[in-house]
Every structure is written in structure tokens, then in C-alpha cells.
Amino acid sequence: MQKITREQLLAKASELLSNGTVSCVLGWGLGEFDYDVTPTIFKSVEELENGFVFNDFCGANFSKYLVNKTAKLEGKILVFLKPCDTYSFNQLLTEHRFDREKVYAVGIPCEGMADIAKVKAISGDGIAAIGSNGDKLTVTTLYDDEAIVIDTNEVLAERCINCKSKKHVAYDELMGEEGDVTQSNRFDEVARLEAMTPDERFAFWQNELSRCIRCNACRDACPACTCEKCVFDNPSSGVENKSPANSFEEKLFHIIRAYHVAGRCTDCGECSRVCPQNIPLHLLNRKFIKDMNEFYGEYQAGAEVGSRAPLVSYTTEDLEPGEVFNRGENNA
Amino acid sequence: MRKCSLEKINLLFAEIAKNAELYLPTQQTDGSAAYKKWEEGSVWSNALNTVRSPKDFFFPQTENLMKFKTEGKSIEVVDTRNALDDFVIFGVRACDVKSFDVLDRVFLTEPVDSFYALRRSHGVIISLACQRPSETCFCKTFGIDPAAPAGDISAWKTETEIFFEANTQKGKELLEKLSALTEECDDTVVSEQKEKINKFMDKLPLKNVTTDGFGGGKTKELFDLPEWDELSQACLGCGTCTFVCPTCQCYDIKDFNTGNSVIRFRCWDSCMYSDFTKMAHGNNRLSQKERFRQRFMHKLVYYPENNDGMFSCVGCGRCLAKCPISMNIVKVMKKIGGK
Numbered sequence: 001m002q003k004i005t006r007e008q009l010l011a012k013a014s015e016l017l018s019n020g021t022v023s024c025v026l027g028w029g030l031g032e033f034d035y036d037v038t039p040t041i042f043k044s045v046e047e048l049e050n051g052f053v054f055n056d057f058c059g060a061n062f063s064k065y066l067v068n069k070t071a072k073l074e075g076k077i078l079v080f081l082k083p084c085d086t087y088s089f090n091q092l093l094t095e096h097r098f099d100r101e102k103v104y105a106v107g108i109p110c111e112g113m114a115d116i117a118k119v120k121a122i123s124g125d126g127i128a129a130i131g132s133n134g135d136k137l138t139v140t141t142l143y144d145d146e147a148i149v150i151d152t153n154e155v156l157a158e159r160c161i162n163c164k165s166k167k168h169v170a171y172d173e174l175m176g177e178e179g180d181v182t183q184s185n186r187f188d189e190v191a192r193l194e195a196m197t198p199d200e201r202f203a204f205w206q207n208e209l210s211r212c213i214r215c216n217a218c219r220d221a222c223p224a225c226t227c228e229k230c231v232f233d234n235p236s237s238g239v240e241n242k243s244p245a246n247s248f249e250e251k252l253f254h255i256i257r258a259y260h261v262a263g264r265c266t267d268c269g270e271c272s273r274v275c276p277q278n279i280p281l282h283l284l285n286r287k288f289i290k291d292m293n294e295f296y297g298e299y300q301a302g303a304e305v306g307s308r309a310p311l312v313s314y315t316t317e318d319l320e321p322g323e324v325f326n327r328g329e330n331n332a
Numbered sequence: 333m334r335k336c337s338l339e340k341i342n343l344l345f346a347e348i349a350k351n352a353e354l355y356l357p358t359q360q361t362d363g364s365a366a367y368k369k370w371e372e373g374s375v376w377s378n379a380l381n382t383v384r385s386p387k388d389f390f391f392p393q394t395e396n397l398m399k400f401k402t403e404g405k406s407i408e409v410v411d412t413r414n415a416l417d418d419f420v421i422f423g424v425r426a427c428d429v430k431s432f433d434v435l436d437r438v439f440l441t442e443p444v445d446s447f448y449a450l451r452r453s454h455g456v457i458i459s460l461a462c463q464r465p466s467e468t469c470f471c472k473t474f475g476i477d478p479a480a481p482a483g484d485i486s487a488w489k490t491e492t493e494i495f496f497e498a499n500t501q502k503g504k505e506l507l508e509k510l511s512a513l514t515e516e517c518d519d520t521v522v523s524e525q526k527e528k529i530n531k532f533m534d535k536l537p538l539k540n541v542t543t544d545g546f547g548g549g550k551t552k553e554l555f556d557l558p559e560w561d562e563l564s565q566a567c568l569g570c571g572t573c574t575f576v577c578p579t580c581q582c583y584d585i586k587d588f589n590t591g592n593s594v595i596r597f598r599c600w601d602s603c604m605y606s607d608f609t610k611m612a613h614g615n616n617r618l619s620q621k622e623r624f625r626q627r628f629m630h631k632l633v634y635y636p637e638n639n640d641g642m643f644s645c646v647g648c649g650r651c652l653a654k655c656p657i658s659m660n661i662v663k664v665m666k667k668i669g670g671k
Binding site: 029031032033036037038039040041060065117121124125126127128142143207208211213214215216217219220221229233234235240241242243244273274276277278 | 360361362363364366380383384393394464465466467532535536537538562565566568569570571572574575576584586599600601602605606607610652654656657658659662663666
């Protein structure tokens with residue numbers, strides 16, 4: 001599915017490591033299977049050759065790792081960024097969360113990543129191997145004699161179906177062809193929720209959030225969540241809690257988090273990707289993005305470094321709170 | 333051994349539910365499975381296993397322990413335990429049945445955890461043999477046979493029938509109550525299925541994962557290995573692995589101020605969290621590497637050291653499937669095992 005190959009990325013990483021441009025590489029590490037890829041720091045060409053992978057399951061957004069990985073770094077770190085990752089990269093720079101001088105960013109094209117859960121829904125459990133061939137995935141299982149051929153479009157991750165941009169907004173070097181900001185339908189699902197009655201919408205979220213196990217994976221993977229001490233982890237905050245004590249609290253955690261990242265969320269979709277319970281958390285953030293676009297004009301967090309989100313940038317043109325209130329009466 | 337046609341399975345569920353609350357894996361809106369209380373119309377999920385383990389039944393994520401009511405200068409301590417009815421958990425896989433043994437050793441040894449013990453005494457477990465283990469399964473590593481699950485009653489499912497064998501007194505009593513819907517049979521079909529499952533087990537990619545190099549007494553050898561740096565470098569510090577794990581049993585006890593009373597409750601905690609076991613002097617483990625190491629050392633060294641060599645992992649594979657960065661106990665065991 002991907003137009004850029006492991007070999008091309010490996011050659012680039014090896015070159016930059018060998019010529020001293022970077023001291024380490026943040027890339028995707030080989031797992032036990034063909035889909036369980038782990039973000040890995042490679043320090044030598046040998047390590048890269050043995051463990052570096054690139055395939056249709058390299059969804060993880062590396063931007064947030066730069067906050068920790070550059071803190072005590074000698075030299076520069078090479079990071080591979082897919083178009084959507086570059087928005088998080090810029091947003092973190094806007095928030096002064098890492099030192100740009102310590103990073104060598106290589107933009108790479110992305111054709112969309114696959115969701116292993118969707119693959120398994122078709123192939124069943126017991127995957128032996130997954131190969132990629134053009135726009136098809138070839139899945140071999142332990143139980144079927146013949147490989148199962150799946151159209152990659154059928155198993156695209158939710159966030160990739162609604163990809164907002166194939167364009168890189170930050171890099172030191174670009175591999176492959178540059179793409180464009182895409183005309184996605186990413187707000188359709190939000191509009192569907194807006195069209196519901198308040199009771200229906202409440203029931204929708206009640207059902208989705210009732211599965212939450214409060215593992216905090218959404219928060220911990222979120223590039224907009226980089227507080228050194230989250231209020232939910234801080235016993236002195238008074239709101240700290242390790243588990244959803246009741247269904248109200250479940251919702252509270254996610255809603256507070258959505259408010260906290262509003263205007264800073266680039267819609268990278270990591271929250272929903274990592275959720276072990278497949279809760280469509282990105283829809284909460286998208287609702288805020290859609291509202292901001294409608295209230296204050298189009299704004300894309302991370303599109304450029306240093307931009308001020310509408311919520312922290314007062315202008316006399318801003319809409320009056322009353323208008324927001326009136327809109328609420330129309331059930332949106 | 334007794335059997336029942338799958339056409340009659342809902343009648344069987346209804347019969348069980350007459351005398352006890354029945355829980356079974358049902359399909360959620362996202363396609364995954366979760367244990368839900370059976371009611372007319374419930375659909376038994378075909379998924380290999382549930383996202384959440386069945387440990388919730390005995391060790392729920394949150395439970396109130398007691399309540400303190402204050403009035404003037406007096407404090408009244410109220411027992412918040414509700415009377416508990418018998419309940420049946422249906423379709424528990426062999427790995428998860430074994431996880432109850434791991435939890436029992438923690439909660440049922442002195443001092444016995446009365447909350448856990450009460451639930452345990454009321455629960456009846458009907459296990460189910462696995463027909464199609466996943467690539468993430470490695471229960472054999474811990475001596476578990478997915479074709480012969482333990483529990484009060486063991487069950488085997490074919491395309492058309494389901495077979496039952498009672499293993500305990502509780503199981504016998506329940507199976508007797510179901511005698512009108514089941515019929516006596518020999519074990520030919522079940523034996524064939526066992527053989528088939530065992531053949532599949534030999535094909536699993538993780539069949540060679542070994543506990544060699546782990547166990548009691550290995551602390552000094554493993555604690556300072558440089559590999560922990562590399563293994564933990566991408567860990568996000570979330571609690572997914574611990575919360576989907578059937579054997580993770582750490583909890584925190586907290587007080588919740590309601591204004592005129594205090595509710596003391598306990599909730600699952602995760603060693604991956606920055607405030608885990610935080611005490612007056614501060615925190616024991618300041619880096620994510622230390623927290624990460626704690627989880628695996630506990631499962632593979634400290635627990636067996638205190639429990640006659642039993643490991644506190646059952647190879648269910650949930651952490652392999654759910655970790656956001658795909659780091660897990662198998663990768664740890666392969667990297668540092670046998671050193």
C-alpha cells in the first residue's frame with residue numbers, strides 16, 4: 001500500500017547516521033508478527049538493518065516522543081514524519097515542547113495505515129503473515145490453506161479514511177512526492193451526532209464511554225497532552241482518580257480532556273487508534289474543531305508554527321457568547 | 333459427560349438464569365466481546381476472548397469498602413457490602429480460568445480479602461475450550477491446556493453441539509439442574525476436538541516462548557540488565573496492559589468525601605502510573621523504565637518467588653493485542669530470558 005519502501009527509508013536513515021547528521025533514529029521496530037510495530041530508537045546502522053521496519057501498520061505518531069527523547073540528547077535525532085504527524089510536530093513547537101535544533105525531520109508520504117482489528121474481522125484470528133502487494137494485503141492464517149486477499153481500502157484505519165492532509169507542514173527533508181491538503185469528509189460523523197436529539201446523543205456517548213477502562217492510553221498517546229503532571233495523576237489536584245468511580249466520571253474525564261486540547265488538537269487521531277475499547281474519542285475533538293471553524297473561521301492547529309488558536313486570540317470580531325447560546329438551543 | 337444441541341442453547345441459558353445471574357461474552361457495538369448479563373435476546377459472541385478479562389467478577393475495577401458517617405463529633409462506620417446472589421460466568425477460556433488461581437493466591441491467603449472471597453464463593457465458572465487460538469496466544473508457556481480448560485464445568489463447542497463435564501461439586505449441582513436440556517454422551521467428539529486443538533497449538537508462532545531464566549531468586553540477575561532501557565523506551569506509561577490483564581491485581585485505596593460522609597473505596601491501580609505506590613516520602617519509581625521493569629519483574633520473578641514458582645501471567649495475549657506501542661511480556665521474555 002505504501003509508495004515509499006522500507007529499503008528507501010533504511011538507506012536514508014543509514015546515510016544520515018553514518019555521515020554524522022544525526023546521532024540516532026526514531027523509527028519503527030520489528031515485532032513478533034507483521035503488524036505489531038514498536039517505536040524504536042536506533043543508534044547504529046547494524047541496529048537499523050536488523051530491526052527497522054516500514055509497512056502498513058506504522059500508524060504511531062512520533063512527534064510526542066520528541067519531547068522526552070530530545071531532552072538530554074547529544075546531537076540530533078532523525079524522525080520520520082507522515083503528513084498528519086507534521087501537524088503535531090508544529091503544534092508542539094508552537095508550545096515550545098522540544099528543541100527544534102535537536103531534530104532532523106524527514107517527511108515521508110503515507111497512503112493510509114491499516115487497522116489490524118479490521119484485518120482480523122475479515123481474516124479471523126491466527127494470523128501467520130501479512131504481505132502487501134499494490135493495493136491489496138495478503139493475509140495468511142494458521143487455519144486456512146489459501147491466503148486471504150484484502151483490499152487495503154477495506155481495512156484502512158478510521159482516521160485514514162478521513163485523512164485531512166497528504167501535505168507535510170514541517171520537515172528538513174522530504175522523501176517522495178508532496179501531497180495536498182485533502183477534501184475529507186471528516187466532519188460528517190460529527191454532523192450526524194449534531195442532528196441527533198440530546199437524548200439520542202447522550203445515549204450514543206453513554207454506550208461508547210461505558211466501555212472506558214480508564215487506562216489513559218488516549219491521553220498518554222495524545223501529542224497535545226504533554227503536561228508534566230496531569231491533574232488526573234496528581235492527588236493534590238482534588239480531581240485525581242484512577243478509575244471511573246461511576247458513569248458520570250467516565251464522561252467527565254474525556255470531556256475535560258477534550259476541552260483541554262481544544263484549539264491545540266490537530267486531529268491526528270492517536271486517541272482513537274490506541275483506545276483498547278475502540279471508543280471514537282476523536283469525535284469529541286472534531287466537534288470542537290468543527291465549532292471553532294464555524295464560529296471563528298477555518299483554523300487548523302499545527303498548520304504553521306506560532307499560530308494562535310481562536311480560543312486564545314481575542315479579536316473584536318469574535319462572536320458574542322449569546323450567539324453560541326442561541327445555537328445551543330437549536331440542539332447543536 | 334453431557335451434551336446439548338446448539339439450537340437449544342438459549343433455552344439452556346434461560347434455565348441457568350432462573351437460579352443465578354448468568355454472564356457471558358456478548359458482542360459490543362464495535363464488534364469486540366464483553367461479559368454482559370444474559371437476558372432474553374442476548375447474543376453469545378463468537379470472539380476468541382473478551383477485551384476485559386473476567387477478573388472484574390471477583391475483583392471489580394472499583395468497589396466501596398466502607399463508609400464513615402460523621403455527625404457532630406461521632407463517626408459511624410457503615411459496612412457497604414451488599415448481599416450477593418449466586419452467579420454463573422459462561423465461556424471462560426482456559427487462560428482466564430487459570431488467572432483465578434493466580435488471584436486466589438493473593439486474595440485468599442491470610443489475611444483473606446473478604447470482599448474477594450465473598451464473590452468467589454458465589455461464582456460458578458463454566459469454561460470453554462478454544463477452537464481457534466490466536467497468534468497472540470501463549471498459554472502453553474505456563475502449562476495451560478486450552479483444549480482442557482478447568483473451572484466448575486468445562487465445555488467444548490462444535491458446529492452443532494456443546495459438551496459439558498462437571499469438575500467440582502458446584503459444577504455437578506448446576507449440571508444436574510440442566511439435565512432436562514442435556515443428554516448423557518461419551519467423550520468421542522470431545523477427544524477428537526482436543527486432538528485437533530493440540531495440533532493447532534504446535535503451529536502457534538509463540539509456542540516456543542519459555543519461562544527459562546525467570547522465576548524466584550532471579551532478582552539480582554535480571555534487575556540491572558541494560559536491556560530494560562531499550563525495552564521500556566517507547567512505553568507511554570498508560571495502564572492498558574495492566575487493566576486488560578487477567579492477573580494484574582494491584583489496587584489503590586482512596587477516600588471520597590461526599591460532604592457529610594466519607595466513602596472508602598478501592599480501585600485498580602497500575603504500576604505503569606507515575607503515582608503508583610506513592611507514599612509520604614514520595615515515589616519509589618521515578619522513571620518509566622523503573623515502572624516498566626516492576627511490572628515484568630513482578631509477573632516473572634517476585635510473584636513466583638512468593639508462590640511456589642507459579643508465574644503471574646497466563647499467556648492470554650491481551651497485552652499483545654492492546655498495547656498502543658506493541659511492547660509486551662513476550663518481547664520482554666524473548667529479550668532477557670535465559671541470561
